[in-house]
Amino acid sequence: MAISSLSSPSGARVSSVTVKNKVLKTPCFFLPTSRGTVPHLTPDNVEEFDIPALYVGLEDCLDRLEASPILTNEGTIKKWIAAPSVQPTLLAPRRTSPLPSVSAGQSHINIVTASGAKKLTNDLYIKAVLKLCPELVIPLNDTPTSPPGVKRKPKIVERSVNWTTELLLALKATDAFNTTKVFFPVPDLDTQYLTPIFQFFQENQLANNIAGLAFSNNVNPLPADLVGLPRLSIQKFESPLEILKCIQRGIDIIVPDMITQATDAGVALTFSFPPPSKDVLNSKIELGLDMWDERFATDMEPLQSGCVCKTCRRYKRAYVRHLLQARELVAWILLQLHNVYAFTAFFQGIRASIQEGNFDEDVRKFEEIYMTSFPASHGFGPRKRGYQMDLTNVQPVENKPAWISMKSPLEKEIANEYEALKVTERKEDTQDYNEPELHNSNDPTVDLYADTYATQAATESDSELEDALFSQLDEFDDTAYREQRLEMLKKEFARVEAAKEKGHMQFLTVENEREVMDFTLSSKKVVIHFYHPDFIRCKIIDSHLEKIAKVHWETKFIRIEAANAPFLVVKLGLKVLPAVLCYVNSQLVDKIIGFADLGNKDDFETSLLEFRLLKSSAIDRLKEESSSNKSIYHDELQNNQSDDSDFFE
Ligand SMILES: [Zn+2]
Structure with a gap:
């Protein structure tokens, strides 16, 4: 591949690039795909267009990392996406305009797959490239989704060089060296940071096998020996004028999302x-x-x-x-x-x-x-x-498994008995931890209250709820009994009202740290989430806390952006986000920093966090019900408890 150019005064140039016997005239565009397909088009239509190349973001097809079908099934990328054999493909780690993800590490980047955030290591990426044999590839690269800090900038460049070198060495060890060409990822940084990349091209033999440069945004000033290489931009364009200006800056190939966006609209x-x-x-x-x-x-x-x-x-x-x-x-x-x-x-x-x-x-x-x-x-x-x-708010599946109804009648009977047994065990296990006011009576109306409250509180207005509850009481004849119950319900109602007045039952965002301190003084139990708006893991914590707050109205749940709480962040020694701090009676009782205590993975159950809060008594144990679960995390909670003997001591 080589560029022999004819350029305009501004820097736009025409040329041709040869990819596996196919001559691509530049400037041109590569068509972005979604999960390997060009949205709305069948492969035969794509073939008719004679598109220069298809852009495939590997994260689209990597839901299960190395166990993903794209890697476990035989065949190259073209077989997987049913592209014609003459159709060049460009493989990149991430899709065009990717969702923001957590910063990369020394040997991996974070990708967002259809089944959530995953770590893509360079080893796995190289394995995928060798298996899929695309004609063109952009190596793994640490492209930040927000402006990087001073410390991170040299690391980004270092990773670009290291990961590209590793990929080139792996390609060199196989036949793929001649068929898979590499676009060197040039980070969007000031030229002063790019020296290691320029050195790579001067000193490394492998540089002869670089087919072009991939820019994420700006085209940096380049040394003379790199000017001839084709330049690809994965920048997001909002209008055709932006594309024209980009071509004036010397870009040869673009990957526009604009086409499908216009169609969708x-x-x-x-x-x-x-x-x-x-x-x-x-x-x-x-x-x-x-x-x-x-x-x-x-x-x-x-x-x-x-x-x-x-x-x-x-x-x-x-x-x-x-x-x-x-x-x-x-x-x-x-x-x-x-x-x-x-x-x-x-x-x-x-x-x-x-x-x-x-x-x-x-x-x-x-x-x-x-x-x-x-x-x-x-x-x-x-x-x-x-x-x-938005993948951060995916609800857990609540449906009961269907397979049990397909069992033989005998198996079914055994299964039912077993279920019944489990329910009784649960009740016996946990009686001591029940909410006293709600537990000391077997009165059906109190259960009724709890049920109705859990299911309707979020949607119905207070007076409607009150009316519904009190009208149920009319069914009881005994006046003295009724009055006694009524009194009890009123008390309970007052307690809930007081909780609501203090802003409990909802997950509140506060703007300044003064408010945070006020809450720790005015509410008995407070859970505070210090977050960063761009961190996916903070969003995950938010989605769990939101659910817990709806059920545990005895506790005040608030969140504050760490940047808005400089004093507290220093005083509490917070260096890692998300950070969840629990206060009971104005005393700090628990600190949950990052995901280390939550299984260190992104898809942990809400019950895990709920259980942790329960252990530090930042929330109270929920009242048990045999017929319906007040909390959807109920089952997992039971399992977790039996594993953790501390709780019962
Ligand atoms: Zn037309």
Whole structure:
């Protein structure tokens, strides 16, 4: 692969890159995939487009790390994603515009898979590259999702060099050295930090096998011997103008998310390059048409006049709008066919313009003529994919396993008896720990209160709840008995009301440390989460505490951003986040720092945290019920207790 360029004064250049006998003319774009597929398109349609290369983020296919089907099944990446054999693929550790993840370590990065955050080590990544044989690969790289600190910057560069060297050595030891080409990941840092990379190219023999440079954002000034290498950018672009400016800075290949984003929003891309001449214009032209718009309801034009894509040759705007209105999936297929085609034409125009020497002038005109952003999305898109969802709030599965009903009648009977036995054991085990007020009576109304409260408190207003409870009491005839119960319920109600008034039962975010200190004085039990807004593990703690707060209203749950509590952070010696601190009667009784005490993994059960809080008496034991569980973590809690003898001493 080599670049022989013809450039514009600004730095845009045309050239060609040879990837496994296929000549790619640059500037060009690689099409991002989601879990290996180009969203909305079948492989035969992708083949017809003759896309320069498909970008595959390995994290999309690595739900179970080394046990993931992409690695355990036979065959290369092309077999896995059903790409045509002539279609080049680029493998990268992460998808384009990845979700933020925790900082990398010395030999791993953190990825976000469909089943949660995972550690991807360089060893596993190299194993995947050797197995999948992509034509192009970006080595593992530590690309921070927020601006890195001074200490981290040299580490990022060091890791880029080390991990790339390890990959090159592994490739060299196999036949893959000639078929898999490496794009060196250049971190988005000031040139002063990049010296180790420039040294690598000067001193290391392996540098001869580097096929290009992969930039995450800016193109840094490069030494003369690196200028000839093809440059790829995985930057996120918001508009075609940003792409043009990026090409002016000397980028040869981009990986735009914009195409699928426009399609998902129901937008047909209609910009072209070079732009149409200005004399026919009064106002700025739209970059795309929002096909949800009513003005297209009877419009019998193709999506873009003059377009010869599969969609525009046969279908009209009115029909595409009709399909969108009906949420018919073929609407997004037709839009994607057009949008990918429009992008192909856009890049043909860019190359022609650079060759003719008009590029900088054409970019200026483009900026003058077109609007700067796409029409706003309506929010009615096709079904969301995993990477678009917030994975930190996934609810645990609550359904009972179905398999038990498929057993033979005898097995079923045994299973039922066993279940019944477990329930009785549980009741006997834990009686001593029950809430005294609620336990000292077998009165059904008190149980009723607890049940109703647990299920309805969050949704119903207080007066409705009160009415419902008291109306149940009308069923009891004995007046004295009734009054006694009524009195008891009222007391209980007052207690809950008082708790609510203090802000219990909800997970509160406070802004300053003064408030935190006030809460530790005014509430008997307080649990405080010191968090960082960008840390995934803090979000995980939040989701668990939120659930616990709803059930344990005897305790006040608050969270504060560590940056807003400088005094407390120093005083309490907090160096690692998330940090959960528990106060009882204004005394610090427990500190839970990081995940070390929570199994050191991201997918621990809420019950584990609940149990820990219980042990430090930051929360009270929940009242036991045989018929229905007040807490969904009930079962795990029982198991954990039997493992931990301390609790019973
Ligand atoms: Zn079209």
